[in-house]
Amino acid sequence: xxxxxxxxxxxxxxxxxxxxxxxxxxxxxxxxxxxxxxxxxxxxxxxxxxxxxxxxxxxxxxxxxxxxxxxxxxxxxxxxxxxxxxxxxxxxxxxxxxxxxxxxxxxxxxxxxxxxxxxxxxxxxxxxxxxxxxxxxxxxxxxxxxxxxxxxxxxxxxxxxxxxxxxxxxxxxxxxxxxxxxxxxxxxxxxxxxxxxxxxxxxxxxxxxxxxxxxxxxxxxxxxxxxxxxxxxxxxxxxxxxxxxxxxxxxxxxxxxxxxxxxxxxxxxxxxxxxxxxxxxxxxxxxxxxxxxxxxxxxxxxxxxxxxxxxxxxxxxxxxxxxxxxxxxxxxxxxxxxxxxxxxxxxxxxxxxxxxxxxxxxxxxxxxxxxxxxxxxxxxxxxxxxxxxxxxxxxxxxxxxxxxxxxxxxxxxxxxxxxxxxxxxxxxxxxxxxxxxxxxxxxxxxxxxxxxxxxxxxxxxxxxxxxxxxxxxxxxxxxxxxxxxxxxxxxxxxxxxxxxx
Amino acid sequence: xxxxxxxxxxxxxxxxxxxxxxxxxxxxxxxxxxxxxxxxxxxxxxxxxxxxxxxxxxxxxxxxxxxxxxxxxxxxxxxxxxxxxxxxxxxxxxxxxxxxxxxxxxxxxxxxxxxxxxxxxxxxxxxxxxxxxxxxxxxxxxxxxxxxxxxxxxxxxxxxxxxxxxxxxxxxxxxxxxxxxxxxxxxxxxxxxxxxxx
Numbered sequence: 001x002x003x004x005x006x007x008x009x010x011x012x013x014x015x016x017x018x019x020x021x022x023x024x025x026x027x028x029x030x031x032x033x034x035x036x037x038x039x040x041x042x043x044x045x046x047x048x049x050x051x052x053x054x055x056x057x058x059x060x061x062x063x064x065x066x067x068x069x070x071x072x073x074x075x076x077x078x079x080x081x082x083x084x085x086x087x088x089x090x091x092x093x094x095x096x097x098x099x100x101x102x103x104x105x106x107x108x109x110x111x112x113x114x115x116x117x118x119x120x121x122x123x124x125x126x127x128x129x130x131x132x133x134x135x136x137x138x139x140x141x142x143x144x145x146x147x148x149x150x151x152x153x154x155x156x157x158x159x160x161x162x163x164x165x166x167x168x169x170x171x172x173x174x175x176x177x178x179x180x181x182x183x184x185x186x187x188x189x190x191x192x193x194x195x196x197x198x199x200x201x202x203x204x205x206x207x208x209x210x211x212x213x214x215x216x217x218x219x220x221x222x223x224x225x226x227x228x229x230x231x232x233x234x235x236x237x238x239x240x241x242x243x244x245x246x247x248x249x250x251x252x253x254x255x256x257x258x259x260x261x262x263x264x265x266x267x268x269x270x271x272x273x274x275x276x277x278x279x280x281x282x283x284x285x286x287x288x289x290x291x292x293x294x295x296x297x298x299x300x301x302x303x304x305x306x307x308x309x310x311x312x313x314x315x316x317x318x319x320x321x322x323x324x325x326x327x328x329x330x331x332x333x334x335x336x337x338x339x340x341x342x343x344x345x346x347x348x349x350x351x352x353x354x355x356x357x358x359x360x361x362x363x364x365x366x367x368x369x370x371x372x373x374x375x376x377x378x379x380x381x382x383x384x385x386x387x388x389x390x391x392x393x394x395x396x397x398x399x400x401x402x403x404x405x406x407x408x409x410x411x412x413x414x415x416x417x418x419x420x421x422x423x424x425x426x427x428x429x430x431x432x433x434x435x436x437x438x439x440x441x442x443x444x445x446x447x448x449x450x451x452x453x454x455x456x457x458x459x460x461x462x463x464x465x466x467x468x469x470x471x472x473x474x475x476x477x478x479x480x481x482x483x484x485x486x487x488x489x490x491x492x493x494x495x496x497x498x499x500x501x
Numbered sequence: 502x503x504x505x506x507x508x509x510x511x512x513x514x515x516x517x518x519x520x521x522x523x524x525x526x527x528x529x530x531x532x533x534x535x536x537x538x539x540x541x542x543x544x545x546x547x548x549x550x551x552x553x554x555x556x557x558x559x560x561x562x563x564x565x566x567x568x569x570x571x572x573x574x575x576x577x578x579x580x581x582x583x584x585x586x587x588x589x590x591x592x593x594x595x596x597x598x599x600x601x602x603x604x605x606x607x608x609x610x611x612x613x614x615x616x617x618x619x620x621x622x623x624x625x626x627x628x629x630x631x632x633x634x635x636x637x638x639x640x641x642x643x644x645x646x647x648x649x650x651x652x653x654x655x656x657x658x659x660x661x662x663x664x665x666x667x668x669x670x671x672x673x674x675x676x677x678x679x680x681x682x683x684x685x686x687x688x689x690x691x692x693x694x695x696x697x698x699x
Contacts, residue, residue: 034684035677040658044677046684049693056577058534067671073685075696084532098532105534116695137693149577149601165579165605166536167670175674177681181657213519214571214597247574249600267699270691278691313519313574334518334570334618341517431528431576450575452523454546 021288023185024254025220028160028285032143034177042179048142048159050172051128052079052115054106055433056147060170061109071113073176078137079110079117082127083433087396087423090120099434113173126399126425129153129367133237134401136266140255140282145172150367150449152243156236157263158255158285160220163244184294186219186248190227192301197482199377200235201369201447201466203227203299204242205307209317211297216248219295222287223253227301233262234373241368242449245314254286306481308354309451309464311342316451318354320469320481326350345453346461347441354479357463359445361392361438362474363456364467365423366430366448370398372405374447374467379411381471381482382418388477393420394436396428420474432457445473502610504667505640508591510564512636512647513554514628516621520568521575522602526584528576539580540587555588559633563589565645567624567636570595573602573613582609592638594645594654596621607660608670612640614654623650640664 022030035044050073057079064071071077084099094100103120110117118124124131129150132138140158145151147169154161168178188207208215221243228236236253243251253259260279263269270278309317310324316339318325327339327350343350348357364370364378375397387393395415397403403425406412415422429436430448432455438444440459447470448455451462463479472480530542547553554560566585572595573581582605585593592612606613616624627648628634636647640661644653663670674681 035680037659042659044674044680046681046688049695055531056579059536059579062534062536069671075694078695083528096532102532102534116698137695139691139693142692147577149575163577163601165577165582165601165608167579167605167608171671171674174671175678175681176685177674177677179659179670179674181659213574217597217600244575244601247571247599268693268695274691277689281689281691313521338518431523433528433531450521450523452521452575454527455523458527458529458546 021291023287023291023293024158024222024252024285025160025183025185025250028141028143028158029182031141032160037179042181044177045143045180046177047145047172048076049132049137049144050077051132051144051146051151052077052106052169053082053128053146053148054102055083056166057109057169058102058105059166060147060173061113063170064113064173069174071115071173074114074116076176077115077173079106079115080125080128080131081106081120083427083431085120085426086435087426087428088435090424096435123400123404126402127367127370127427129241130371130398130402133157133233134266134399136263136269139263139269139278140259141285145178149244150241152249152251153237153241153367155240155243155250155252156233157259158252158282160250160252162249184219186216186221186295186297187293188221188223188297188299190223190225190299190301192227193230194227194301194304197468198304198306199466199468200231200238202304202307203301204239205309205314205317205464206299206304207297208242208246208314209307210299211246213245213313213315214247216243216246219248221246221248221251222293223251228253229256232373233258234371237371238368242314245449255282306466306469308469308479310346310348310354311339312345312451312453313338313342314449314451314464316342317464320354320479323351323353324348355484357479358443358477359391359463359473359479360442361394361444362470363394363396363429363444363446363448364470365394365396365398365428367398367427368449369447369467370396370402372402375402375406375411376409378467378471379414381468381485382420382474383414385418385475387419387474391474391477393418393474394423394429395420396423397425399425418474429456431455445470445479502667502669505610505612505664507637507639507641508565508612509635509637510591511559511633512624512628513560513564513566514625515554515566515568516625518569519571519574522573522578522581522599523575525573525581526578531578531580536583537587539584543584543588563591565636565638566590566593567621567628568593568595569621570597570618572598574599577601579605579609582606582611586611594621594624594638607664610664612638612656612664614638614645614656616645616652616654620652624652
């Protein structure tokens with residue numbers, strides 16, 4: 001059968017972009033155009049940084065081998081081990097044979113093709129989205145891809161970063177480019193000042209609840225406003241990380257002094273004249289004042305409370321002070337049936353106050369919340385306390401370096417004296433691929449990013465929370481905010497201030 | 502990749518929204534290093550229920566999946582597409598797809614067509630009236646026919662063309678290699694390099 005092919009002739013994109021006002025995302029896109037697609041064919045986009053891990057790369061390397069293709073740019077490629085790795089006894093062979101084989105396959109592929117790799121036990125090993133920024137490889141104005149949907153994390157630096165499938169991993173290994181369709185842009189405006197005890201995690205959970213799990217589909221999100229500007233890089237990473245949970249492949253924050261201060265001096269950050277050139281360029285990236293977004297969303301930071309999920313997708317969330325919603329009140333029929341199904345899976349009843357929900361486990365970790373500031377926030381609440389009886393509490397740093405940094409600050413001792421487990425770096429209980437899993441029916445307050453059915457282990461039940469809520473919950477055994485730890489007060493702001501003092 | 506033009510098979514109803522890729526294939530099955538052999542892992546959690554749709558004899562060899570909105574959200578795992586293909590699904594029709602899943606489908610010969618919610622409802626009703634009824638998905642005409650009903654579906658021109666021609670993306674891109682090399686020659690020195698190790 002013959003078909004008429006769309007016109008695929010493209011033009012080399014060497015002309016400077018039009019002088020029309022542009023958003024941050026459009027600027028980064030334009031500066032990576034290798035070939036401008038015409039008449040329905042995609043643009044060919046150059047990729048500055050390709051991160052690899054063991055799960056989504058073996059079949060891509062197989063493809064290269066079959067076609068006799070090399071890795072085009074080894075100097076833009078880096079691998080680490082995170083999804084399968086155990087977080088205990090990391091000096092011993094991995095007990096699970098299929099996990100061990102997958103890790104060994106990555107090591108073999110890295111050796112065969114010459115890819116830089118940081119294996120379990122290496123000081124630079126860790127969750128791939130913690131490692132890139134930590135090394136100073138993630139920087140403003142670049143494109144970053146990885147066979148992992150949480151690659152959106154790197155957008156916190158003003159990079160265009162998104163997850164790809166294994167076929168695309170192979171494509172980037174072979175060509176250092178991807179054919180991509182242009183996207184729409186959505187501004188997420190968060191104005192105001194977060195109250196004490198309210199964090200970046202609460203912002204993004206509230207955003208997802210507002211726009212839904214499909215709301216960002218086809219868009220690149222740009223997080224803007226005074227509440228975003230006030231966040232640290234760790235906080236911005238938490239927000240961008242969960243863009244995919246709103247259906248958006250990428251989320252971005254314009255770079256500013258906070259970004260430059262974080263980067264300056266890191267191992268792979270530019271130096272000398274290169275640094276000056278880079279900063280001069282980065283300062284041009286912010287969305288032009290008169291640029292327009294295809295969609296805009298507004299969120300009032302002043303009004304935000306700690307936010308948690310009750311269901312089985314990240315959009316099913318409420319403020320912690322609220323009860324579980326009644327599906328009968330949901331107008332959309334699909335969403336109503338999804339809510340009914342979720343409550344059944346979660347073994348919850350509509351109308352129950354969220355704060356009455358008892359948990360069996362608390363997981364503090366994942367690419368969403370395992371950086372040093374997350375661990376500090378968690379430790380600040382649990383310090384000198386004892387965990388609730390019968391609750392399993394696991395604290396998993398995002399990288400070997402974060403673990404070392406935390407230990408230098410004594411966080412490991414605070415964690416173990418609290419009665420929690422202090423683990424080695426990895427994805428751990430965020431997804432059921434390594435030994436850290438929930439048992440069927442177990443309920444967990446988790447600082448991770450997905451509350452899907454069975455995500456943390458078959459039959460496990462997940463409530464997504466911030467590190468502060470995780471800490472307070474670990475102390476009380478029920479979903480709690482730090483405000484609840486102050487005797488005689490309920491949600492009063494002065495109580496929160498005492499907690500944070 | 503094999504060429505795809507018209508695919509026909511039993512219409513398999515999955516009238517649920519937000520079927521994320523963790524449901525299509527749980528993470529525990531992602532440890533394999535091959536692209537095949539994932540058929541037993543498809544919908545692993547749900548298929549423990551003997552009444553789950555793919556356990557019914559009429560649907561035991563796959564066909565065309567008719568799913569609710571936001572099918573394939575979440576994780577980027579291409580294993581979700583491999584598992585659907587391995588089981589015998591050649592197409593999925595849904596009112597909305599997760600972006601990464603849709604992209605992965607187009608690279609593995611799985612036709613992902615976007616239909617309206619009301620057409621999805623109509624198809625589910627026809628299946629309920631006649632379980633096992635066949636549906637024919639025509640990529641050339643961009644429509645699907647089930648019984649007397651023909652509904653249009655959306656798929657972007659480029660993906661449609663690549664599926665129809667069975668084209669390999671990498672081969673297509675490498676035709677532009679001169680442009681890539683030229684772009685690389687203009688790349689600023691401050692941009693990240695993973696080597697040499699620092």
